[in-house]
Amino acid sequence: xxxxxxxxxxxxxxxxxxxxxxxxxxxxxxxxxxxxxxxxxxxxxxxxxxxxxxxxxxxxxxxxxxxxxxxxxxxxxxxxxxxxxxxxxxxxxxxxxxxxxxxxxxxxxxxxxxxxxxxxxxxxxxxxxxxxxxxxxxxxxxxxxxxxxxxxxxxxxxxxxxxxxxxxxxxxxxxxxxxxxxxxxxxxxxxxxxxxxxxxxxxxxxxxxxxxxxxxxxxxxxxxxxxxxxxxxxxxxxxxxxxxxxxxxxxxxxxxxxxxxxxxxxxxxxxxxxxxxxxxxxxxxxxxxxxxxxxxxxxxxxxxxxxxxxxxxxxxxxxxxxxxxxxxxxxxxxxxxxxxxxxxxxxxxxxxxxxxxxxxxxxxxxxxxxxxxxxxxxxxxxxxxxxxxxxxxxxxxxxxxxxxxxxxxxxxxxxxxxxxxxxxxxxxxxxxxxxxxxxxxxxxxxxxxxxxxxxxxxxxxxxxxxxxxxxxxxxxxxxxxxxxxxxxxxxxxxxxxxxxxxxxxxxxxxxxxxxxxxxxxxxxxxxxxxxxxxxxxxxxxxxxxxxxxxxxxxxxxxxxxxxxxxxxxxxxxxxxxxxxxxxxxxxxxxxxxxxxxxxxxxxxxxxxxxxx
Numbered sequence: 311x312x313x314x315x316x317x318x319x320x321x322x323x324x325x326x327x328x329x330x331x332x333x334x335x336x337x338x339x340x341x342x343x344x345x346x347x348x349x350x351x352x353x354x355x356x357x358x359x360x361x362x363x364x365x366x367x368x369x370x371x372x373x374x375x376x377x378x379x380x381x382x383x384x385x386x387x388x389x390x391x392x393x394x395x396x397x398x399x400x401x402x403x404x405x406x407x408x409x410x411x412x413x414x415x416x417x418x419x420x421x422x423x424x425x426x427x428x429x430x431x432x433x434x435x436x437x438x439x440x441x442x443x444x445x446x447x448x449x450x451x452x453x454x455x456x457x458x459x460x461x462x463x464x465x466x467x468x469x470x471x472x473x474x475x476x477x478x479x480x481x482x483x484x485x486x487x488x489x490x491x492x493x494x495x496x497x498x499x500x501x502x503x504x505x506x507x508x509x510x511x512x513x514x515x516x517x518x519x520x521x522x523x524x525x526x527x528x529x530x531x532x533x534x535x536x537x538x539x540x541x542x543x544x545x546x547x548x549x550x551x552x553x554x555x556x557x558x559x560x561x562x563x564x565x566x567x568x569x570x571x572x573x574x575x576x577x578x579x580x581x582x583x584x585x586x587x588x589x590x591x592x593x594x595x596x597x598x599x600x601x602x603x604x605x606x607x608x609x610x611x612x613x614x615x616x617x618x619x620x621x622x623x624x625x626x627x628x629x630x631x632x633x634x635x636x637x638x639x640x641x642x643x644x645x646x647x648x649x650x651x652x653x654x655x656x657x658x659x660x661x662x663x664x665x666x667x668x669x670x671x672x673x674x675x676x677x678x679x680x681x682x683x684x685x686x687x688x689x690x691x692x693x694x695x696x697x698x699x700x701x702x703x704x705x706x707x708x709x710x711x712x713x714x715x716x717x718x719x720x721x722x723x724x725x726x727x728x729x730x731x732x733x734x735x736x737x738x739x740x741x742x743x744x745x746x747x748x749x750x751x752x753x754x755x756x757x758x759x760x761x762x763x764x765x766x767x768x769x770x771x772x773x774x775x776x777x778x779x780x781x782x783x784x785x786x787x788x789x790x791x792x793x794x795x796x797x798x799x800x801x802x803x804x805x806x807x808x809x810x811x812x813x814x815x816x817x818x819x820x821x822x823x824x825x826x827x828x829x830x831x832x833x834x835x836x837x838x839x840x841x842x843x844x845x846x847x848x849x850x851x852x853x854x855x856x857x858x859x860x861x862x863x864x865x866x867x868x869x870x871x872x873x874x875x876x877x878x879x880x881x882x883x884x885x886x887x888x889x890x891x892x893x894x895x896x897x898x899x900x901x902x903x904x905x906x907x908x909x910x911x912x913x914x915x916x917x918x919x920x921x922x
Contacts, residue, residue, distance in 0.1 A: 330393075330397065331390070334389055334390045334393040334394070335358035335359070335361070335389075335390065336357075336358040337389055337393070338358075338382075338385050338386040338388075338389035338390065339351065339357060339361065339368070339372060339376055339382070339385075341385050341389060342368075342376050342377040342381055342382040342385040343372075343374070343375070343376040345377060345385065346375065346376065346377030346378070346381060348374065348375040348376060348377065351372045351373075351374040351376055356371075357371045357373065357376075361382070365383075366379060367379060368382045368383075369382075418838065418839065418843075418863060419808060420806070420808035420839075420860075420861075421838065421860060421861050421862065422463075422859060422860035422862045423463065424463035424464070424465060426859065426860055427462045427463050427465045427467065427862055429859075430856050430857070430860075430862065431459070431462075431465070431467035431468055431469070431854070431856055431859070431862060432465050432466070432467070432468075433452045433466055433468060436452050436455050436456050436470055437450065437452060437455065439455065439470060440454075440455055442472075442721070443455045443456075443470055443471055443472060443723075444471075444498075444725055444726075444727075445720050445721045445723070445725070446720055446725050447725075452466075453496055453498065454498050455468075455470055455471060456468040456469050456471055456473070457492075457497075457756075458492065458496065458867070459489075459787070459852075459854060459864055460488075460852065460864035460865050460866040460867055461864065461865045462862045462864050462865065467854065467862065467864060469785045469856070470751075471498070471727040471729075471751070471754070471756050472727075472751035472752060472754075473751060473756065473784045473785045473856075474746070474747040474748070474750060474751055474756070474758075474782060474783050474784055474785065475756075475757070475758045475759070475784075475785040475786070475787065476747075476758075476759050476760075476761065476779065476780060476785075476786050476787070477489055477490075477758065477759070477761070477787045477789070478761055478762075478763065478764065478786070478787070478792070479760075479788070479789030479790075479791065479852075480762050480763065480791045480792055481762065482791075483789040483791045483849060484789060484849045484850065484866065485733070485760055485789065486509060486510055486733065487868045487869065487870075488850065488852075488866035488867070488868045488869075489760075489787065489852075489866065490503075490510055490731060490733050491510055491513050491869040492867070492868075492869050493758060494510060494684070494729075494731060495514055495517055495518075495869065495872075495878075497729035497731075497756075498682075498726045498727065499679075499725075499726025499727045499728055499729065499754075500522070500678060500679045500681075500682050500683050500684065500685075500726070500728045500729070501518065501683075501684045501685065501728075501729045502685045502687065502705060502708055502728065502729070502730050502731070503684075503685070503686060503687065503729075503730075503731040503732070503733065504687045504688075504689075504701060504705070504731075504732050504733055504734065504735070504737075504738055505686070505687075505733045505734065506532075506688070506689070506690050506733075506737055507532065507688075508532055508533040508686075508688065508889060510686075510733060511526070511533055511536065511686045511688070511885070512882050512889065513869060513878060513881075513882045513885075514684075514878075515536065515538075515684070515686065515885055516881035516884070516885060517874075517878065517881065518684035519684075521682050522681045522682035522683040522684065523681055523683040523684075524538045524683065524684045524686070525538055525539075525540030525673065525678070525683065525684070525685050525686070526538050526539050526540055526685075526686045526688070527540045527542060527664070527687045527688065527689075527701065527704060528686075528689075529655070529658075529660065529661040529664035529665065529689060529697045529700060530660075530661070530688065530689055530690065530696075530697050531660055531896065532688040532689070532690075533686070533892075534889065534892030534893055534895070534896050535888040535889050535890070535891050535892015535893065535895070536888055536889065536892065537888075539664075540673050540685070541663075541664055541666065541667035541668075541671055541672065541673065542664075542665065542667060542672070542673040542704050543596070543597060543665055543666065543667055543672065544561065544587065544597065544600075544665060544700060544703050544704075545587055545590045545591050545595070545596070545600065546591075546672065546673075546707070547591070548584075548587040548591035549588065549591045549592050549622060551584075551624040551627070553710075554584040554585075554588045554591070555580075555584050556706055556710060557583075557584070557587055557703050557706070557707070558580045558581075558583040558584035558587060559580060559706075559741045560699065560702045560703035560705075560706045560739075560741055561583055561652050561700065561702075561703050562576060562579050562580045562583055562648075562652055562699070563740070564699075564739045564770070565648050565651055565652050565699075566579060575644065575648055576648075578634060578645045579645060579648040579652065581630055581631070581634065582610070582631060582634055582646075582649045585613060585614075585617060585628075585630060585631035586600050586603050586610065586613050586649075587600065588617065588623065588624060588627060589612075589613035589614075589616040589623070589631075590603075590613070592616065592617075592620050592623055593616045593620065596666050597656055597662060597665045597666055598656070598662055598666070600653065601653050601656035601657070601662070604646075604649050604650050604652070604653040604656075605650060607634075607642055607646055610631065610635055611635060614628055614631050614635055615628075616628075617631060618632070652699065655696060655697050655700065661697060661700075665700065675707055675708045675711035676711050676715065678708070679708070679711060679712055680715070682726055685704075685708065687701045687704060687705065687738075688701075689701040689737075689738075690737065691737040691738070698737050698738050698739065699739065702738045702739055702740045702741075705738070706741070706742060708728075709728075709730070709742065709746065709755065712728045712753070712754070713753055713755075716753040716754050716755070717753075719754070722752075722753065723752070723753060723754035724753060724754030724755065725754055726754075727754040727755065727756055728754060728756065729756045729758070730746065730750070730755060730756065730758065731758045731760075732757070732758060732759050732760060733760045734760060734762075735759040735760055735761055735767075736761055736762070736767055736769070736770040736771075739770060739771075743757070743759065743779055744771075744775055744778040744779050744782060747759065747778075747782035747783055748778075748782035751784070759779060759783070763792060763794055763797060764776065764780060764794070764797045764800075765794050765797060767779060767780070784856070784857050785854070785855070785856050785857075786855040786856075787852050787853070787854055787855075787864075788801060788844065788847070788852060789849075789851075789852045789853075790844065790845060790847030790849070790852075791845065791847075791849075792844070792845055793845070795841060798841035798842075798844050799841050801839075802837045802840055802841050802844065803837075804855070805838050805839050805844075805853075805861050806837075806838055806861075807836060807837055807838060808835070808836065808838050809833050809834075809835065810833065810834050811831060811833050813830070813831050814830040814831075838861065839853070839861070850865065850866050850868075851863060851864060851865055851866060852864045
């Protein structure tokens with residue numbers, strides 16, 4: 311408790327203003343004396359105040375010549391008016407600057423200071439890990455070892471290639487513009503990236519071609535017209551029971567969600583799917599055969615026979631499939647309805663085509679990884695021919711191959727590392743995502759899961775799995791715009807609190823200009839960033855939570871701000887033109903196939919009065 315007698319704030323302001331005016335008057339007198347050629351006078355403060363008593367001859371107040379009255383008072387008016395105007399401008403500028411400082415997300419008290427940013431995410435810290443992250447490199451640059459995230463406190467911030475990342479941001483928050491596209495462009499090794507739209511592809515595919523082979527897996531035709539279309543068979547490698555089980559897990563992920571006893575039906579569905587895949591693999595069948603088997607238990611009897619008679623089949627798998635096929639009508643129908651749903655996208659001839667490679671064009675994950683290739687995976691999780699599960703199965707194929715290559719590499723790390731950049735990750739039910747987040751970095755697999763919200767993750771993977779994904783991310787990047795109050799509150803708690811000094815003032819009036827003021831100072835704990843502050847993080851900024859470091863507020867750098875941006879923009883326009891032409895050609899072919907063109911020509915002929 312601090313008690314003192316004082317004066318009101320208004321009185322303090324008046325005193326300050328008076329001192330400024332006196333200083334201006336004194337300065338005006340000094341300037342007048344200099345202009346008139348009389349040197350600097352002494353006792354200028356007293357003379358400045360008493361000059362008003364000697365209006366006709368200010369020199370009497372100063373006791374030395376300070377120029378003619380006309381010069382003195384003209385100079386005084388100019389200096390006082392100019393000084394007052396300058397003071398107002400400076401005060402206004404300081405208020406604006408203070409307001410901007412208060413609104414500047416990088417200056418929030420409690421966030422990492424410059425030296426803390428440098429230690430946690432700076433370039434020097436990253437380079438110090440070079441022998442661990444990339445042991446085969448003799449001289450590594452920062453971008454060989456990690457991904458540039460943005461600037462904070464004038465420090466370039468990086469995440470290493472062994473960090474797993476979660477990026478949280480609602481639609482239109484700048485995720486792709488500021489983070490995903492730059493990550494794809496700068497990845498030092500192979501890239502596997504997902505998307506429900508071809509935006510990221512258009513901005514990066516031409517640049518990635520210069521680094522290695524590029525493939526586009528697009529079974530739904532979302533990026534027609536782009537070269538490098540890749541075909542991959544979900545049957546590939548399923549002679550091996552481990553591969554068949556992994557493939558079935560990816561294809562069936564979430565297939566039985568929302569039904570009673572979902573786990574039971576999920577397990578039974580995976581049994582059927584892995585058996586169908588292995589039967590097709592050992593008998594050299596194609597996905598069209600698998601689709602036919604999935605339509606009914608009667609059709610699947612052919613697969614049962616293959617598994618029971620082939621010496622290459624896994625023991626008891628034929629019996630397992632036969633048991634399901636021989637169940638009573640109701641449970642069998644329930645299981646088979648889920649199985650049919652798993653393979654429903656194969657009803658589309660285009661999907662069948664994309665999943666039926668020839669011997670010459672079948673995708674080889676090992677070669678792709680060794681040559682630092684780039685794989686764009688396009689597909690949606692909704693719609694009649696949603697192919698997200700097939701995309702997930704392909705990712706699992708690449709990841710499993712990467713793990714095998716890593717185990718045979720120096721330090722048990724894939725080098726160059728694989729970047730798994732999963733835009734709209736919740737659309738792809740990747741079963742191994744949580745393990746990739748926790749273990750992938752040590753094997754040279756950088757996993758970046760891009761989500762709109764934590765609620766979206768919980769809806770896709772369930773509470774426990776979503777929490778495991780979030781907890782395993784060593785790098786968390788939060789963008790503004792979220793509207794989930796619960797998630798914002800959790801983030802506020804995770805970011806932490808800081809000491810917040812509070813001052814309480816009480817006054818007892820004792821007449822005009824006087825009184826007693828009692829000031830109490832206390833320290834309380836307050837959140838560093840409240841829920842509303844996190845929601846209001848501006849586009850172009852993001853909150854970085856990196857391992858055990860203090861929260862860091864980033865200023866992001868979009869791909870259009872890069873040095874090579876002019877070239878990238880030209881490449882993007884070229885690819886977008888290819889996409890438009892591909893879409894037009896596809897529409898034209900569909901119209902021709904449906905007879906629309908002939909009908910249109912016939913209509914025009916009839917309307918013009920001509921006869922065929």
